[in-house]
Amino acid sequence: MLAALGLGPAEEEIYCLLVGRCGSSALELAAECGRPPAEVLRLLTALAERGLAVAARSDSAARTATRFTAAPPAVALGGELRRRRDELRTAELAVLALSEQHRTAAAAGSLVEVITDVDAVRHRFLQLQESARHEVRSMMVPALAVVPPHRNPAEKAGVRRGVRYRTIVQRAALNEPGMVGQALAALADGQQVAVADEVPVKLMIADRELAMLPLLPGRNTAAASVLVHAGGLLEALVAYFELAWESAYPLSMNTAGDDIEETRDDRIDELDARILGLLLSGLTDQAAAGQLGISRRTLQRRLGELMARAGAESRIQLGWLAVRKGWA
Incomplete structure (x- = not known):
C-alpha cells in the first residue's frame, strides 16, 4: 500500500502496527508480528531515521526495550506524497511530449507510400477499395492497363456493401471497346459517373483515409504509384476531386437502356x-x-x-x- 512512497513490505508492516499504538518496543511488536526482535529493532530504527517514528529510550534500558512512537502519517508521509506526485506529473508531461513527437514523426514517415512493383500496385488498388466504408471517388483516364475496369472485382463488392462510387471519366476513354458497356453496368448498379473533356491524373480516393495516384507526372498508365494516407495532402486531393466533379457532366442511361447520354446542367437560355x-x-x-x-x-x-x-x-x-x- 505504501510501496509507492518508498517503504518496503516489512517496513510498512511495522509502521502500520506502530500507528495503531501509543508506543511500543521492539519486543512487543516482535511478539505480535512474529519477526525476530533484532529485525524489528532494525526496522524501527530505519523508520526513525526517515522521520516516520520517534524513539524514546533511557540510558539504562536495553535497546530492544526502547519505545517507539509513530509520527503522524499526514505529516511524515505528506511531504513524500507531494514529491512523488510532482515527479509523476513531470513524467506524465514528458510522456505526452514524447508521444506527440512520435505521432508527428510517424505521420510524416507514413504519409506517402511509394509502390513500383506491378503486382503490389494491383494488390493495393484492390485493398484501397476494400477498406472503403462510405465512398470511393475516382478519376479515369484512357488506356488503363495495370488494372483494367473489367478486372476490378472490389468495385462490385464495394457496391454490394453500400459504398458510394463516383467516377469522372475522360471523354476519350468512352471510345475504347467495352467502355460504354462498363459505364452502363456501373450506372445500373447505382454508381454515379460523369464525363470530362480532360482528366489530368488517374486518381482513386477511399473515404478520407487513402488515395492512390501515379508516381510520375504524365505517366497515368504506368504501374508506379503513390499511396497517400490521411492528412493535409489527402484533403487537398478530395477538394480537387470535388471541384472536378462540379464541372463534369453526369452520365445517365438513355430511355432504351442501351447507351449513355450526358446531362448538361449548365445550359443557358x-x-x-x-x-x-x-x-x-x-x-x-x-x-x-x-x-x-x-x-x-x-x-x-x-x-x-x-x-x-x-x-x-x-x-x-x-x-x-x-x-x-x-x-x-
Whole structure:
C-alpha cells in the first residue's frame, strides 16, 4: 500500500502496527508480528531515521526495550506524497511530449507510400477499395492497363456493401471497346459517373483515409504509384476531386437502356445564347442590344452574369469557354 512512497513490505508492516499504538518496543511488536526482535529493532530504527517514528529510550534500558512512537502519517508521509506526485506529473508531461513527437514523426514517415512493383500496385488498388466504408471517388483516364475496369472485382463488392462510387471519366476513354458497356453496368448498379473533356491524373480516393495516384507526372498508365494516407495532402486531393466533379457532366442511361447520354446542367437560355452569338460575330454591345430589342445595360448585365457563371475573366475567355461548353 505504501510501496509507492518508498517503504518496503516489512517496513510498512511495522509502521502500520506502530500507528495503531501509543508506543511500543521492539519486543512487543516482535511478539505480535512474529519477526525476530533484532529485525524489528532494525526496522524501527530505519523508520526513525526517515522521520516516520520517534524513539524514546533511557540510558539504562536495553535497546530492544526502547519505545517507539509513530509520527503522524499526514505529516511524515505528506511531504513524500507531494514529491512523488510532482515527479509523476513531470513524467506524465514528458510522456505526452514524447508521444506527440512520435505521432508527428510517424505521420510524416507514413504519409506517402511509394509502390513500383506491378503486382503490389494491383494488390493495393484492390485493398484501397476494400477498406472503403462510405465512398470511393475516382478519376479515369484512357488506356488503363495495370488494372483494367473489367478486372476490378472490389468495385462490385464495394457496391454490394453500400459504398458510394463516383467516377469522372475522360471523354476519350468512352471510345475504347467495352467502355460504354462498363459505364452502363456501373450506372445500373447505382454508381454515379460523369464525363470530362480532360482528366489530368488517374486518381482513386477511399473515404478520407487513402488515395492512390501515379508516381510520375504524365505517366497515368504506368504501374508506379503513390499511396497517400490521411492528412493535409489527402484533403487537398478530395477538394480537387470535388471541384472536378462540379464541372463534369453526369452520365445517365438513355430511355432504351442501351447507351449513355450526358446531362448538361449548365445550359443557358435562348436570350443568353443569342447575346453570345451576336457578340462572337463581332457586333458591338449597342448593335447587339438593338437587334435583340433590349437595353445596352441589360445586355451588359447578362453578359457579366455569363462571365461569372463560366469563370471567365475577359470576354475573349468567355468566347472560348462558351464554345467549349456548347453555349454558342
